Amino acid sequence: MNLEKIFRISASGLKANRIWMTVVASNLANANTTRTDDGQPYKRRTVIFEASSLEDGGFRNVLQKENDYYGVKVVDVVPDGRDFRRVYDPSHPDANDEGFVLFPNINPVEEMANLLEAARAYEANMTVVDTSRQMALKALEMGR
Structure with missing residues (x-):
């Protein structure tokens, strides 16, 4: 494997994990947002990763099976399908007629665990780089 591929693979991981950390930070920041622009509570978002080919697309990739997958990419950032939390608080401005408020479906402990996982994956990619x-520098020194 050449050095350029190693850097490209690690760069794809760095980019994907940076996006993941940004999404997790957004989830944590909106953990108590009961009303967004659409009138609903904030919906937890999650990142969908996919193995990706970092080579140029086209016919060449089809013929060179050794270049199947080299890295990761973020395919999409999608809302979580879990239900909102219902909390009884009749004094809250967003309470319904029964006194319940819908809060985002965000578990701060889960989000912090995701943040740690993303940060460690980011660090691992930085270590590879x-x-x-x-x-490479040692190899150049040996060539002197």
């Missing part, structure tokens, strides 16, 4: 760079 740094180690590959150091190995």
Whole structure:
């Protein structure tokens, strides 16, 4: 595997994990948002990843099976399908006639675990980039 591919694979992971961390931060920031522009509570969002080919598209990829998948990409950021939390608070401005307020379907503990996982994956990709760079520099030094 050449150095360029290693950097491209790690860069795809860095980009995907940065997007994931941004989505998790948005979820945490809106954990108590009971009304958005559409009048509904904020809906937790989640990231959909997919293995991706970093090579140029087209006929060449079909013929070169060794270049199947090299990296990851974010396919979509989708709303979570879980139901909203119902909390009884008749004094809340968004309470319905029965006194219940719908809150986002966000569990802060789950979001923090996701944030840690994304941060560690990001760090792992940075370690790959740094180690590959150091190995390339050592190889150049050996060639002197």
